[in-house]
Amino acid sequence: MLRWHRPLMLSSGLMALLAVALLVPFVVDERTLDGMPLWAKPLKFAVSVAVYSFTWAWLLSLQRRDRRWGRWAGTVLAVAGVAEVAVIVFQAARGHRSHFNASSPLDAALFGAMGLMIIALMLANIVAAVAVLLDRQADRPTTWAVRLGLVISTLGLAGGGLMLGPRPGQSLAGGIIGAHTVGLPDGGPGLPLLGWSTAGGDLRVGHFVGMHALQLLPLVPLALAALSRRMPVLAPERVRLGLTLTAGGGYAAVFALTVWQALRGQPLIQPDAVTLAAAAAVLVAVLAGAALSLRPGPRRADAGDVTKITASAATAGAVR
Known part of the structure; x- marks a missing residue:
């Protein structure tokens, strides 16, 4: 309970x-x-x-x-x-x-x-x-989803420290110490409601993405378990574990990418060629990980196979 x-x-x-x-x-x-x-x-x-x-x-x-x-x-x-x-x-x-x-x-x-x-x-x-x-949780996919979510969320929380400390031109006399925008003063144009800068890098993006790994990653094995009832390919725990680890690795890469992009003073919605190339590499890695996870595993002998093997061994013994 x-x-x-x-x-x-x-x-x-x-x-x-x-x-x-x-x-x-x-x-x-x-x-x-x-x-x-x-x-x-x-x-x-x-x-x-x-x-x-x-x-x-x-x-x-x-x-x-x-x-x-x-x-x-x-x-x-x-x-x-x-x-x-x-x-x-x-x-x-x-x-x-x-x-x-x-x-x-x-x-x-x-x-x-x-x-x-x-x-x-x-x-x-x-x-x-x-x-x-x-x-250890109910199964390995859930255990690893929780573990990865906790680690990434802790890093996301710690990422808030990047916003602290004086920026160039700031002092106690000016009344402002620290900022979430990189390359520009806080308060410029931003995304609706979220407020993330559309003119400079914004450290709140990585902070948000990292912290909420704790909510999102544990949903992956739950969704895979639900889908496995209609999609037999997802039934083996090995497959669901591989997909969960792939999702966790991809999420960690996205978190790192958003922090890196912000530190370079680049708005989230205006990635340059280097950022796009890195994002493409992450996507390729995730797709490759998913493909490897979905590969058929070694075939296990069922009850009929065991009976045949036992009978063959008995026959060979009788011949000898």
Whole structure:
């Protein structure tokens, strides 16, 4: 029986309700901040933390052995996530930036507090990941999907550190320390709702892709198991394991590619020839991995074959 982590479930439910509530100011408040609707960032973070908390509640429920330190790590994840969103909502209500803002003592203190929350979140993420990884799941495809999702999501979370630290021309006197845009100041043209820069590199892309490996990769073996009922080629565990590992490797490559693209100051929607070539190489590798996974395995002897082999051996013995 699954034992859902209560603080994480509470965090997920609270953030889901907050996201619904934030739809009202998002629609009716016409104010903007850094070129985006004022309430877009709180809405995005509320949705993200709701999904993140629910996923961790599910992952921790998979433990066959209840580890108190793992559940404590889950509680830290829940508290840190809710606290970070609370600061973001508070700053939006004031019409102020929540991240990279040191324009006043209060803004600097809140951004510093968020930094501590992120550190706590990352450490708790690692501890909770170890707790989950110590247990083998129902089958090998699911086990490896969870493992890869945890590793990539931890790297995605750590990727947020690339946004910290002063950029050229920034100082405490200027009130802004750090940025998510590479090559340009924050606040330029961006994708609708997401806000990812369409004029320069944006480190939020890799951060988003990496963190959500935790939600997406475990869905792969579940989908393959469901499809195997209608597609016999997917029935062998060997095939589903190969496809799961291929999906995990492809996802990790996409994560690395988005970070690399952003660090080169290149917008996500305007890849150059080098980026396109790298993406094509990733696609070819994924297709090759899928093809290898789908190859027929060695034929196993069925009951009839065993009977024939036994009879042949008996006959040969009688002749001798």
